[in-house]
Each structure stands twice: as C-alpha cells, then as structure tokens.
Amino acid sequence: MAQVKKATLTGVLEIFPRIFEDQRGYFFESYRADWLQSEGVDHDWVQDNQSFSQKGTVRGLHFQRGDFAQAKLVRVIQGKVLDVIVDLRKGSSTFGEKYSAILDSSRNNLMYVPKGFAHGFSVLEDSIFAYKCSNYYNKESEGGILWNDPALDIDWQIDEPITSEKDAEWPTLEEFKISEGGL
Template identity: 45%
Template sequence: MPFSFRKLEIPDVILVEPKVFIDERGFFMEVYKATEFEINGIKYSFIQDNHSYSKKGVLRGLHYQLKPKAQGKLVRCIKGKVWDVAVDIRKGSPWYGRWVGELLSEENRLMLWIPPGFAHGFVALEDSEIIYKCTEEYDPALERGILWNDQALAIDWPFSNPILSEKDAKLPLFKDAENNFVYE
C-alpha cells in the first residue's frame, strides 16, 4: 500500500503519509492514487491544483468556500515547514467549532485531507511552499473566512504576531461568519 491514512481528533480530517522509496539516486513517492484514497474514505475528484509560497511568519486563513462550490483540499508542503489547521464549521457536527493542526514539511512529506465544511489556514514556520489539490474550482463570489485568532476557536498558533494580508486581518469572527454547511 503506497499510503497510510490516519483519522485525526476530528475523524473527517485525515493525515496521509505516503510511502517513500529512497536510494542513492534520490526518492520516489506517489502523492495521489484515486483507488487508495477512495478505499480510505476520501471519495472526491480533484479539479484544481494550487501552489503557494509564503515567507516565514506569514499566516493565510482561515479560508473556505460556500456551497455549492465548497472545496475539499489535500495539502502538502514541498519546501519548508508549515503548521496547517482545519476548523469544523459544519452546523450540528459533534466537532463544530473545534480545530486540528498538523506540522507539514518537506522532510515528513505528510499530506492533510481537509473535507468541504472546514475552514483552512496555515502559518509558515520558515519560508515555505505548499501545493494543494481542490475538489472545486475557486469562486471569488463564494469565498469566505474567519479571523485567525478568534478566541472562540482558541487555535494554538505557533506565532502570536503573524504577517497577514489586509483581507485576512479583516475577516469576521466565527460567530459572525457566513456559513451554509450542515453536518450530515
């Protein structure tokens, strides 16, 4: 099996560890295989890939896209190191308003599956690049977000004064954020 899949404290968020084959020439690994992902509960098609570079201390998020274009994301750090966070925003979920975070790095090669119905954000612990596969195309009319340091969420970010975009600095609190997700 080319991957191991581990459900996190919020079981719909899954940490994916690829099997890496290393020898004197370098390494090889599969980063996605539809049949393996489906067998392990990730039954989505990916239709957009994104690549992001962030300087150390940059925090991006917490972002999500409303239905009908809600995005699931498979996130991987290919350079550097990021602290990646998913917040359950599905009304009625037993984990509503709770978050999970994982360290993703070029060294550990871990990937984080964040399904639709979650807000996503990350902070670069060093200059970093991430790539992520999305289940829906980006639609600016449906893009929403939540303020990164909302005390109601109590996310344990490793930076207390990150670098933010003007847009991310003005995102609403969790209680005020538009959200059309319901736990099923």
Template identity: 45%
Template sequence: MTVTETHLKGCFILEPKIFGDSRGYFFESFNQTHFNKLTQTDTIFVQDNESFSTKGVLRGLHYQLGEYAQAKLVRVVAGRVIDVAVDIRLKSPTFGEHIAVELSADNKKQVFIPRGFAHGFVVLSDTAVFSYKCDNYYNKTAEAGIIYNDPDLKINWQLPDSDILVSDKDKLLPQFSNARL
C-alpha cells in the first residue's frame, strides 16, 4: 500500500496494491498493523458505516464535537465521488483549508481523515456506495456541521449547484465562520 500525506497534517491518501488476473482482482483494504505503521498513528477503528446515494447527493460537511470527535478511513465500494476534508483544528496552520479527492470503485483510493476535520462527499456517478470506518462511536448530541457551499471554503464539488441534492437538515448548517468548533 502506498500512503501519501496531504498538505493537511495527519490527513493521508492510501492506495492499495491490487493483484489482478483473468479471474478478477484481490486487494487488502485494511490491515490495522500496517495502517498504524504507515500513518504513524495509534488509531483503532470501532465502527463501520456505509451509505448508498444517487448522483448529485451531497452528504456533509459533518463532524463530531469534543470527546466524540471521530477519525475516519473512507472509501468508495461502487461508483465515484468527490471526497472533502476540511481542517477545523483551531491551532492548525492549515485551519480552514481542505482537500478534495476523487474516490472510486476503480481507483480504490482511501482517505484517512484525523479527528478535527469536517467531512463530506458528493456523488458523481449514477449511484455510489460509500464505506467508512470511525475510531469513535457516533453521538447524536455531539453532531455538528458546516454548510457545503460556504463562500470562505470555496470547495469545488465539480457539479453545478442546481444538480446538488442536500438533506433539509444539511441545508440549515451554519457557515464556517459561525460553526461550533
């Protein structure tokens, strides 16, 4: 597996080694020992989540507050998405900056998003299955978020705003400057 740290400290792009032949392919999508060694973290995942979405669905930008903050390891099992991680660590030199990575069933890339980041994705293909591991359990009272089209963040979701489908709940998320951090 190849691991590349992004300009956001602690945020990594992982690319597995794929073994293919006439029968198909095989790859190891996760190995706790290798993951921690390659990312130089002590992350232990405790919860796996999966979502199915159609083209234009945007989920995010979400995060958990305080002791319920979550690190995530995300990937796409079917389809194609733009995955976004926003650094919301107040003392970080990259506070307010983000990465946007195309994840797909074809490229099999994964992104490790440490605690202290808001996260979201938009579906570019007709449908997508999105899978992610979390290092902390979800807590409804600690959920928070930032509106996906915040003018200060300037995220390029690669779809016209008219094609983006956001939940009613996510439409009410605050701008970055007003978010609970």
C-alpha cells in the first residue's frame, strides 16, 4: 500500500507508492483509486496529459475556472521537478498560500491537487511530466497567476527560467484577488 501524507494545505496529498525492485528492474502501482478514497477523495478522471520539458523550464501557475475546474493527480515519469501550488479557494483559511514538493522519478511520488488551486512546476532535470484531470480542459475557462509574483516569493530553484509568453502575462495574486476574488 502507498504512503499517503497530508500536506499543509487542506485537501492536498502527497503519495509515495510502494516500489518493488530486484535485479530485473522495478515495479510499482502508479495509481489506485483507493489511495485517494481512503482520504475522502473520489474522482472519475476524464483526461490524462503528458509533457516533456527541458531543465530550467517553469510552467504555470495555471488553473481552470467554474464548471471546468480541475483536480489533478500529478507525477514525473522521468526526471525531477519542483511542483508548486497556490490556494485560490474563496473563503479558504489558506487562501494565497503556496505549497511545493519535489516530484522525482526515482521515488515515483505523486501529488493530489484539489480544485481551486493554481498549479505549476519548475524542471530541475529534463522531465516527462504526467497528470490526470477530473475535468476536460476548456480554453475559455483557463486562468493563471504570474509565476514570479514577488508577493508569492516562490523559489523555483532555477537560475535562468525558460517560460512562455503567456505565463509572463498572468495577473499577480493581488490583481487576481481584486478582479475575481478566488475560485
């Protein structure tokens, strides 16, 4: 059975699967519904996504609004990333707080990110990143928070980040609070 650890932000979980290794290689269960169900989380995952990113890339901080809000179950298939989330849930006692964890293919650990969080990651080694989504992507519902917002003070552990133009144009957390108030 996997070890499930509750993070400091309510609803966020880190999952450490049991890995069986021998002279042939390794085996592990990369997903089991009962890991999450034991913590009161039950989703019908509808979309799987996978990306490759080179070392130094920062992706995020992204979210989906309204009817297209997504919970995510994220992991690294190859490489290592710093996975970062920011609580954007209206009325949450931890609104605006961040949480991060290293996801590493040598540990095969996962993070469960509930709806209402902005999500991003920095690539510490060339990485293949995969995640399950509880809802379909919808371009009109897409949003984000500026990845390098000084108020969030996220240490992405990257000296010269490679980012997209879109990620450089998202509002700061304060601008998001003023315009939307939360998710």
